[in-house]
Amino acid sequence: MIPASFDYVAPTSVEEALAALAEHGDDAKILAGGQSLLPVLRMRLNAPEVVIDLNRIDALRGVRDDGDAITIGAMTQHSVVGSDPLVAEHAALITKAVAHLADHQIRHRGTFGGALAHADPAGDLGAPVLALGAEFVIAGSGGTRTVSADDFFVDLFETAIGEDEILTEVRVPKHTGWGAHYEKFVRVAHQWPIVAVAATVKADGGTISEARVGLTNMGSTPLRARAVEAALAGQPASDEAVRAAAAQAAEGANPPSDLNGDSDYRRHLATVLTRRAVLAAAGA
Numbered sequence: 001m002i003p004a005s006f007d008y009v010a011p012t013s014v015e016e017a018l019a020a021l022a023e024h025g026d027d028a029k030i031l032a033g034g035q036s037l038l039p040v041l042r043m044r045l046n047a048p049e050v051v052i053d054l055n056r057i058d059a060l061r062g063v064r065d066d067g068d069a070i071t072i073g074a075m076t077q078h079s080v081v082g083s084d085p086l087v088a089e090h091a092a093l094i095t096k097a098v099a100h101l102a103d104h105q106i107r108h109r110g111t112f113g114g115a116l117a118h119a120d121p122a123g124d125l126g127a128p129v130l131a132l133g134a135e136f137v138i139a140g141s142g143g144t145r146t147v148s149a150d151d152f153f154v155d156l157f158e159t160a161i162g163e164d165e166i167l168t169e170v171r172v173p174k175h176t177g178w179g180a181h182y183e184k185f186v187r188v189a190h191q192w193p194i195v196a197v198a199a200t201v202k203a204d205g206g207t208i209s210e211a212r213v214g215l216t217n218m219g220s221t222p223l224r225a226r227a228v229e230a231a232l233a234g235q236p237a238s239d240e241a242v243r244a245a246a247a248q249a250a251e252g253a254n255p256p257s258d259l260n261g262d263s264d265y266r267r268h269l270a271t272v273l274t275r276r277a278v279l280a281a282a283g284a
């Protein structure tokens with residue numbers, strides 16, 4: 001289908017983009033890589049009067065070293081994030097997850113910030129950034145504010161970004177030296193996950209000192225498997241110990257039922273995928 005007609009603006013700075021948002025309010029929609037927005041417009045699930053394209057704002061692209069964190073610009077394409085050496089060294093969990101996100105064409109167009117702002121509970125980036133304790137920098141007419149990953153994902157396709165705000169960058173605390181693994185369960189390659197688990201583990205001499213585990217598609221937002229994380233601390237990176245901890249993966253989750261699997265099936269998957277992800281991240 002062809003989208004309803006709309007006006008198009010392509011600002012070259014965040015300030016200009018914010019001014020356009022302030023001018024058009026609810027009638028405007030931001031365009032990043034367009035990989036989720038364009039299908040929505042073509043199906044006429046949304047019909048904004050103005051599309052504000054962020055692609056000419058160079059300041060929103062790139063990865064930089066910020067001391068104890070790395071900062072990823074919202075308009076950085078998945079393909080760039082996935083091959084960036086800083087991300088690989090300090091936030092390997094993101095590198096691993098991006099490798100599983102859709103196909104090459106979508107990774108070439110789609111952006112890190114666009115995927116997170118879209119907040120699809122089946123999106124592959126939410127669980128890793130949640131597990132890594134990322135912070136989201138959001139710009140509005142009154143300046144910028146920072147929102148923790150715990151507060152960023154509000155509900156299905158809903159985040160803490162206001163109607164008149166723009167996500168500008170994501171700060172990811174360095175997890176240098178931590179093992180990482182993203183275990184994604186799909187029926188067909190390049191699909192959205194039925195369930196996926198993001199695990200990053202700090203292990204010393206075969207003992208897990210700290211683990212962070214995020215769940216994809218186990219509720220209306222990405223979730224932390226906090227019971228698993230607590231159970232893993234101080235345990236050996238053995239199949240027996242990790243299996244026992246992973247049995248709690250679905251605690252507190254409210255997974256959906258759909259044609260790919262019902263809620264109970266997803267609960268079971270979460271335990272199996274958590275065991276695999278943690279063992280792989282621990283190098284066991």
Ligand SMILES: Cc1cc2nc3c(=O)[nH]c(=O)nc-3n(C[C@H](O)[C@H](O)[C@H](O)COP(=O)(O)OP(=O)(O)OC[C@H]3O[C@@H](n4cnc5c(N)ncnc54)[C@H](O)[C@@H]3O)c2cc1C
Pocket residue numbers: 029030031032033034035036037038054074075100101102103106109110111112113114115116117118122123124125161165166167168190191192193
């Ligand atoms: C066939 C197909 C398969 C896919 N498979 C997967 C998959 O397996 N896993 C996965 O994770 N993703 C998948 N995707 C989605 C992909 O990751 C998209 O890149 C992502 O959802 C949207 O990013 P985008 O940059 O294209 O954003 P857009 O589509 O341009 O925007 C998405 C939404 O976010 C808003 N937005 C964008 N940027 C900002 C910003 N900086 N500030 C505020 N709001 C903003 C837009 O207004 C819009 O509402 C798939 C997409 C397609 C088409």
